[in-house]
Amino acid sequence: MPAVNESTTDVQTNRDRRIRDAGTFVVAFLLAWLVGSLADPPPFIYDAGIYWSSADRFTVDGSWSLWNYDDSLRGLAPALLFGGVRSIGGWLGTSPLATVNIFNALLFAWIGTILAPRVAQLAWADARFGIVRRLLLVGLLLVFWRGYLNFPLTDFPALACGLLALLAVAHAPRLPWLLLAGVAVSFAINLRPAFILLVPAIIGLAIWNGRTALPRPGRVRQVLGIVAVVLGLAVLMVPQSIVSHRHHDTWSPIAGAAENLTGFQLYTGLVLQRYETYLGPSGRSPSMRYNDPHTEEIVAELNERGGLEGYGDYLRVVVEHPIAVAGVWLRHLVNGMDQRYSSTYVTELDSGGARPLRAFGFLIAFAALVRLAWPAARRSLGKARWRYPLAIVLTCVTILPSAVETRFLLPLYLLTYLLLLAPGWPLGRLVGEKAEGLRRFRVPAAIAVGFLVYAAVVLVIVSGASSNLE
Numbered sequence: 001m002p003a004v005n006e007s008t009t010d011v012q013t014n015r016d017r018r019i020r021d022a023g024t025f026v027v028a029f030l031l032a033w034l035v036g037s038l039a040d041p042p043p044f045i046y047d048a049g050i051y052w053s054s055a056d057r058f059t060v061d062g063s064w065s066l067w068n069y070d071d072s073l074r075g076l077a078p079a080l081l082f083g084g085v086r087s088i089g090g091w092l093g094t095s096p097l098a099t100v101n102i103f104n105a106l107l108f109a110w111i112g113t114i115l116a117p118r119v120a121q122l123a124w125a126d127a128r129f130g131i132v133r134r135l136l137l138v139g140l141l142l143v144f145w146r147g148y149l150n151f152p153l154t155d156f157p158a159l160a161c162g163l164l165a166l167l168a169v170a171h172a173p174r175l176p177w178l179l180l181a182g183v184a185v186s187f188a189i190n191l192r193p194a195f196i197l198l199v200p201a202i203i204g205l206a207i208w209n210g211r212t213a214l215p216r217p218g219r220v221r222q223v224l225g226i227v228a229v230v231l232g233l234a235v236l237m238v239p240q241s242i243v244s245h246r247h248h249d250t251w252s253p254i255a256g257a258a259e260n261l262t263g264f265q266l267y268t269g270l271v272l273q274r275y276e277t278y279l280g281p282s283g284r285s286p287s288m289r290y291n292d293p294h295t296e297e298i299v300a301e302l303n304e305r306g307g308l309e310g311y312g313d314y315l316r317v318v319v320e321h322p323i324a325v326a327g328v329w330l331r332h333l334v335n336g337m338d339q340r341y342s343s344t345y346v347t348e349l350d351s352g353g354a355r356p357l358r359a360f361g362f363l364i365a366f367a368a369l370v371r372l373a374w375p376a377a378r379r380s381l382g383k384a385r386w387r388y389p390l391a392i393v394l395t396c397v398t399i400l401p402s403a404v405e406t407r408f409l410l411p412l413y414l415l416t417y418l419l420l421l422a423p424g425w426p427l428g429r430l431v432g433e434k435a436e437g438l439r440r441f442r443v444p445a446a447i448a449v450g451f452l453v454y455a456a457v458v459l460v461i462v463s464g465a466s467s468n469l470e
Helices: 002-037 047-058 076-092 096-123 131-150 155-169 175-191 193-213 219-248 261-271 293-305 311-320 322-336 355-373 375-379 387-397 406-421 434-467
Strands: 272-278 287-291
Touching: 002 096, 002 131, 047 076, 076 096, 076 175, 076 219, 096 131, 096 155, 096 387, 096 406, 131 155, 131 355, 131 406, 155 175, 155 193, 155 387, 155 406, 175 193, 175 219, 193 219, 193 387, 261 272, 261 293, 261 311, 261 322, 272 322, 272 434, 293 311, 293 322, 311 322, 322 406, 322 434, 355 375, 355 406, 355 434, 387 406
Parallel strands: none
Antiparallel strands: 272 287
């Protein structure tokens, strides 16, 4: 009888949790939808306009086929995704703007109340994200990224796919979950090719989790798990490879390979500290180029050689100029974490009004660093599986050498939000016991010194970028 009661209690607890999750999701969706509805965005333009109409490429002479898709820069996933969203909007009778707003509001709510909190609880077993923390996470997404609610872009869909892959691979060695992990990764890297390092990360997690989940994992079961992940990866990578070969004479499964997008991004990353798109008065260039004066000699050398073909050429630059390239990566990281605008499309240049929000973003990043560097704060996260946060960070590694936009570091932003909101901050242990004398202030003193160094580096880099805006 007690076992029956315990089982009944567990079922009731799970039911209550699902009801709370659903209620939190609905509240978050309504909040995001309201924020998007109150905005007055420009029409879909540049990438947003291309993504919205990309599904038209499947139709040639009135006949629809996956193999008709011929975009040399963008993958199949954006066309399939936004083609589906557009079709649903047409069926509902909503305008393109309203359709995209609803879709992105759902995405913000899914990431903020379901995906990201569950990944955080995977990473830190004792970190419980209740209703308040989940809504605070959604609030941070809306404060910093609200301008993305009204455009069909790939950044948040790719992030959602990456988080879903991490949640799925946690169920290893169950084959259906590993298949789902592979499919999610295939969509993530087709939406955002910079996520390519998720492939080895997910395969590594599948092997690691499979070995630790079973007391004596069989070799056959391990092999089947890897096969399931690879089959999931093939769901989109194989069709992408076929259409790339059919239309652009390359078998690469990575979108943009036909145009050597990698070489272009690596070269531009040496030219620019950061990049944004401007939609101001007509006659002004849409390119907001924050030039990098520290790399002019390197760029001149590359121009004499004929540019960059890919990572092989870039490695040569690293070997020849290691200190200069390290400076490039640092400037890209800091400028990428400088949230000057809440939208990828800038309609009004910042004249100082965004400084408080930019400072808030850098404070969140510093708090995340403190959470990791302060042993007491790190231990307060409980039993940690750092492989999951590391997988999130890996999605941004390929961004550092390339041309940086703020949105490209979205996964890293999300990780800083999670570290900030995770419960257990040991604020009561900032100051030690009186018996320790002045040593009792060593933690706040170390944090203060660290902040001064951090602030100095940030101010030098962001002001340098501003002075080199073209």
